[in-house]
Amino acid sequence: MLIPILIAIHVTTVVLWIGGVAFVTIIVFPLLLRLEDPMQKIMLFQRVENRFARQARIYAWIAGISGFILLYLTGMHKLLFTGGGIGVTLMLFVWLIYIFILTFERRIFELIFKKTDRPDIAKIFRRMSIFHWFILIMSLLAIFLGVLAGHGAI
Numbered sequence: 001m002l003i004p005i006l007i008a009i010h011v012t013t014v015v016l017w018i019g020g021v022a023f024v025t026i027i028v029f030p031l032l033l034r035l036e037d038p039m040q041k042i043m044l045f046q047r048v049e050n051r052f053a054r055q056a057r058i059y060a061w062i063a064g065i066s067g068f069i070l071l072y073l074t075g076m077h078k079l080l081f082t083g084g085g086i087g088v089t090l091m092l093f094v095w096l097i098y099i100f101i102l103t104f105e106r107r108i109f110e111l112i113f114k115k116t117d118r119p120d121i122a123k124i125f126r127r128m129s130i131f132h133w134f135i136l137i138m139s140l141l142a143i144f145l146g147v148l149a150g151h152g153a154i
Contacts, residue, residue, distance in 0.1 A: 003070065003073055006070050006073070009066045010062075010067055010070060013059045013062040013066070014059075014063050014143065016055070016059050017056055017059035017060055017063060017098075018136070018140070020052050021056070021132070021135065021136050021139060022136055024052060024132060025133055028044075028048050032044060033125055033126065033129060041121055042121065053102060056098070057102045060098050060102060061099075064095050067092075067095070071088065076088055080092065084149075084154070086145055086154065087146040087147075087148060087149035087150075087154065088149065090138070090141060090145055091142040093142075094135070094138050094142045112128075
């Protein structure tokens with residue numbers, strides 16, 4: 001009974017976490033990129049990202065802890081870094097990227113926004129949008145491969 005409960009917890013937190021990333025990537029960034037005023041871009045981004053980042057940290061840790069427990073209870077940890085374990089290996093890789101970003105978010109934003117006296121805000125947000133698309137695609141690929149692997153398809 002423990003494994004189905006852990007799977008439910010894991011999947012629910014992943015849905016909330018990656019769903020939020022999808023919302024920021026697909027809805028918020030296009031809005032930001034259309035705004036003309038750099039200060040409006042920064043203020044909107046801070047409102048959305050600060051609120052979501054707190055939730056994302058919680059979701060990412062719950063998903064990670066439940067995922068690690070599941071890996072060991074099911075014996076799938078033996079598949080990490082093998083061809084048959086591409087789904088779980090990609091999940092781990094994506095999770096590590098998120099944990100790094102969520103842990104060092106303040107420092108990363110300080111580096112991004114205080115690089116020069118007059119940062120090119122439009123350029124910064126374009127790059128952040130591209131990164132968000134990359135990490136969202138990686139996340140969705142990890143989910144897709146994880147589901148296939150979980151059902152014995154790979």
